[in-house]
Amino acid sequence: MFKPSVGYVLMAGVLSFAFINAASAEPFNADLSRQYMSGDKVAYLAGVHTKKGLDCAACHTTNVISDSETEINKQCAICHGSLEQMGTKTSSQTPNPHKSHIGQMQCTACHSGHVPSVAYCTNCHDFPTLNKMKQGVTRLKAKFTDDLSKYEELKPVKIEKTDLLIVGSGAAGFTASMAAREAGVKNLIMIEKMAVPGGNSQLAAGGMNAAGTKFQKQAGIEDNPQLMFDDTMKG
Ligand SMILES: Cc1cc2nc3c(=O)[nH]c(=O)nc-3n(C[C@H](O)[C@H](O)[C@H](O)COP(=O)(O)OP(=O)(O)OC[C@H]3O[C@@H](n4cnc5c(N)ncnc54)[C@H](O)[C@@H]3O)c2cc1C
Ligand code: HEC
Ligand code: HEC
Ligand code: HEC
Ligand code: HEC
CATH class of the missing domain: 1.10.1130.10 (Flavocytochrome C3; Chain A)
Structure with missing residues (x-):
């Protein structure tokens, strides 16, 4: 899967x-x-x-x-x-x-x-001892110049049908899956490109960002949703 x-x-x-x-x-x-x-x-x-x-x-x-x-x-x-x-x-x-x-x-x-x-x-990490395994290669570097046309000839041996295909197993993917199940979709498939599911979502520490909170007001910090939006988009 x-x-x-x-x-x-x-x-x-x-x-x-x-x-x-x-x-x-x-x-x-x-x-x-x-x-x-x-x-x-x-x-x-x-x-x-x-x-x-x-x-x-x-x-x-x-x-x-x-x-x-x-x-x-x-x-x-x-x-x-x-x-x-x-x-x-x-x-x-x-x-x-x-x-x-x-x-x-x-x-x-x-x-x-x-x-x-x-x-x-x-x-994600650059750990010297892990960058090369015994039966391995040095750390993989992304190659964006790969010629993908070589895959055009490939024909699938097995074809699966589904009512809903969800791409990615992060919070968005899992939330979508659960919402779809609740809405009555019985046949759905979630695919993930990595060998481990979870995406960035499994790294999130659970922090909740908010703008213009009472804590900011108490500390004399001026903030509002528009400022937060602009800041996020800048990032
Ligand atoms: C270290 C860290 C800490 C964080 N802490 C917080 C926090 O405290 N509070 C907070 O609100 N946010 C935090 N975030 C941000 C938050 O984690 C992300 O904004 C959120 O998880 C994104 O969810 P997502 O489902 O959109 O994406 P992801 O969880 O990244 O899921 C996308 C998935 O899709 C897969 N995918 C991509 N392309 C394909 C493809 N072509 N085919 C198949 N699969 C594919 C990816 O491999 C991945 O698993 C943090 C992020 C990081 C990295
Ligand atoms: C998807 C990205 C990701 C993958 C894959 C990942 N890590 Fe991490 N790792 C992180 C993040 C993010 C932190 C937390 C950094 C922080 O909060 O300070 C972390 C922290 C750590 C830490 C403690 C901090 C440090 O740098 O010493 C260790 C040790 C660690 N990871 C080891 C591993 C090992 C071993 C693996 C493979 C089994 C692994 N990680 C896979 C993202 C990743
Ligand atoms: C996150 C990556 C990772 C995963 C997952 C992983 N290994 Fe390893 N393993 C390594 C690395 C790195 C080494 C160090 C030796 C090397 O470079 O090949 C190693 C070494 C070993 C060794 C060598 C003996 C030793 O004691 O050093 C054995 C056996 C082994 N792994 C078995 C397993 C088995 C079985 C699993 C699944 C249960 C597993 N590994 C999962 C990365 C991994
Ligand atoms: C039938 C038993 C058996 C199975 C199944 C098996 N191994 Fe091994 N593995 C061994 C033996 C025996 C050695 C050699 C141990 C030695 O020489 O100390 C070994 C060696 C290794 C080593 C060390 C290689 C080195 O160069 O030092 C790693 C890593 C390893 N196995 C990982 C795996 C992984 C991953 C799997 C599954 C894909 C696996 N093994 C399946 C028995 C097994
Ligand atoms: C140490 C465990 C191990 C042994 C021994 C082993 N294989 Fe594999 N084989 C794997 C793994 C893991 C995969 C998944 C793809 C990969 O990691 O290369 C695989 C995949 C395959 C595939 C699927 C096509 C491909 O290349 O990915 C074939 C065919 C195959 N092995 C044939 C063999 C034959 C023939 C032998 C005996 C000469 C053999 N394997 C011995 C672990 C093993």
Whole structure:
């Protein structure tokens, strides 16, 4: 649900293999396994695991990978423990990469299988120890020059229909969802581009701004809604 942008690309790859491998006990066929165990890919986290003698099935119990990667994350936790347990193991590191102040995070929000890993925290922070992960790349820099035309050829394998599509899982998105449910909309989908829901809203400290309050008057501060509006728009 929270990785919609990669979802279709992923499903396109996986569903076709689901067909080929229907009769096999292994989640992926031999050709695909070889492809994923050679070249650049071996440098990444899945390669580290296969070098330790673990096979594809360690992380992929089936050949279906959902957008949310829920089934993969279950496997990480079986072997390594939950985020909380990992947080105890790495508590001597500063900052502790497994101590999240932005709620529950999936392992794959940071650890990727077959592409470079990136610590999600570096979306907002510049922590030297997190700017490059072992199987990772240096801090991602936004590239606004990407050629998006390469995606034009992509065809979705799975099409979902909904009465209401809500883009973004911040306060506005969740409020809209709840209001729509209350108004009787039964079939709605909320999509989020980041690996963790909540947007800026989950960082807000709950402060309430107001203009021309009695506290300002008591302190001799002159203020009014227009001044606040102008100030906000300036910002
Ligand atoms: C550190 C901090 C402290 C703050 N403290 C306060 C406070 O005390 N009081 C206060 O009133 N305000 C505060 N604010 C401001 C407040 O948090 C924001 O104004 C408010 O949360 C905005 O809500 P939103 O739902 O519009 O956006 P967001 O909560 O940012 O939600 C937008 C969501 O949409 C997603 N999105 C964007 N584009 C796409 C796309 N193309 N596809 C899918 N998803 C997409 C984003 O990833 C994000 O999750 C604070 C902000 C910050 C950063
Ligand atoms: C350490 C766990 C792990 C192991 C081992 C692993 N994978 Fe993955 N795999 C992932 C994760 C995580 C993803 C989600 C995309 C990503 O992070 O690269 C994924 C995604 C995929 C996908 C979806 C397409 C894509 O590239 O994103 C395929 C296909 C796949 N893996 C095949 C394999 C094969 C074949 C093997 C065995 C050689 C294997 N995987 C071993 C973790 C693993
Ligand atoms: C079947 C058990 C198993 C599963 C499933 C598994 N791991 Fe591992 N993982 C291991 C083992 C074994 C090692 C090697 C430990 C060692 O050498 O000390 C390892 C190593 C690692 C390392 C250290 C790599 C390094 O270079 O030091 C990381 C990070 C990691 N795993 C993360 C994950 C994540 C994230 C997932 C899920 C996508 C996952 N693992 C799934 C067993 C597993
Ligand atoms: C969406 C942006 C965002 C993400 C992602 C994020 N943080 Fe933060 N972090 C903040 C904000 C905002 C503060 C609060 C700053 C303040 O109020 O002083 C903060 C504060 C902190 C602090 C205490 C202040 C400091 O700078 O020492 C630590 C430590 C921290 N974050 C670690 C992390 C770690 C570890 C992760 C990844 C698991 C992470 N953060 C992910 C935005 C983010
Ligand atoms: C916020 C990003 C983030 C998340 C989420 C995250 N990790 Fe990590 N993890 C890191 C970083 C950074 C390291 C430091 C090593 C490195 O650079 O790869 C690390 C190291 C590890 C190691 C190496 C062993 C050690 O003790 O240092 C293991 C195993 C591991 N993570 C497993 C997990 C598992 C399992 C989950 C999910 C429950 C998870 N991680 C979630 C960022 C993350």
